[in-house]
Amino acid sequence: MFEQRPAEFENWRDLPASHQPQYPFAEQLTQVTRDLRSYPPLVFAGEVDQLQHLIAQAAQGKAFILQGGDCAETFAESNAERIRAKIRTILQMAVVLTYSASVPVVKLGRIAGQYAKPRSQQYEERDGVRLHSYFGDAVNGFDFTRESRTPNPQRLIDAYHRSATTLNLIRAFTAGGFADLTKVHEWNKGFSSNPAYKRYNQLAHEIDKAMRFMNAAGADSESLRTADFFSSHEALLLEYEDAMTRIDSRNGKLYNTGAHFLWIGERTRDVNGAHVHMLSQIENPIGVKLGPSVSTAEIQALLEKLNPSGKFGRLTFITRMGAKQIVEKLPPLIQAVKADGRPVTWICDPMHGNTISASNGYKTRKMSDVLAEIKGFFEVHREYGTHASGVHIELTGADVTEVLGGVEEVVEDTLGKRYETLVDPRLNHQQSLEIAFLMSEILTDKSENS
Ligand code: TRP
């Protein structure tokens, strides 16, 4: 029934695979993956190729990548209201960047499949009870009971269905009128009058004017009414990713049909490991997260393994160094890539190197650190003559209080008000817009200087 995949792909099973769930019953997993394999693809390979082309543009400074969404999506929040708010936030950020910097923005959600997390502690202990850590809804439940915390393969099926319904809604929103550029004002309705929103409303007003002008002048383009939107998640659970990897009937090549873009985490990027091998075999554009400990030898090995033929758009390095280290750690990596000669796309993740504990115990981040890392990232690339091609951000569309700072300031005492994340702290809607305005200033400078 299924076309045979090359033996080279299947070899991932012989390699060390870190951060995989320990399921109590192996037969259940076999049944689940057999089912998954028969389910329809979530994305079409042609879209995947189109995204690779757009990322290639970004790699050459002709577009900008905005990758954003939850640290971990949850089944409970995969409802219309939350998805709409997230899409709206990303679209608003994209509009700010597109308009201010006059550069096409590649909209890539950390969405429709971001259901699994690697954890440094395999177990969590509370009052003498030791259970599995929470590894994301695709693996186990957050509730601290034995039943919920035991990894359950059936959750992979649920993750597939949640991904499918989420993606369906995204497609409906972005093609069905919600992303229409004549509606930019509406996306901001109902928000308070803080400075980020005021600024957004001004910009929306200018866009309205431009749209009316174009209308009057007879320019009427479909591309103003719909937006391209792509999905991505961390390729962590190898059995799931394996089941979604299929041969494309157009060209006989392997595609992961569970998302347009996949990335490998900082903890699973061992060049001799199963994750890197699996993604080396597929056609999708892929990313690798790089933290401060990465060596230039590892950079070289990753390039060789993941982009041997040196295709633009194929390999993205997502750096997450932290505000304090970015300026020191990024240059040697850029030089290693230059020395190799094969292209990569550089994206800044200003979130994961900046996680701290507040004095009251909350895991948080500071807006000022997020901004500082983005600035440092752009500065280093400017200095080395390479392109800063995008950002990777953890955000949500709701008004949560998880990240410190912002114009409507979240301080340590207010963190508890709406701290909803189950894993990492996310920028709220207004903080996300602030970041977009800051980046649009940096991007505008850049285009005016060049
Ligand atoms: N189609 C273009 C794009 O996707 C322009 C566009 C339409 C757009 N709606 C948008 C851009 C909403 C940003 C946000 O980029």
Ligand code: MN
């Ligand atoms: Mn995270």
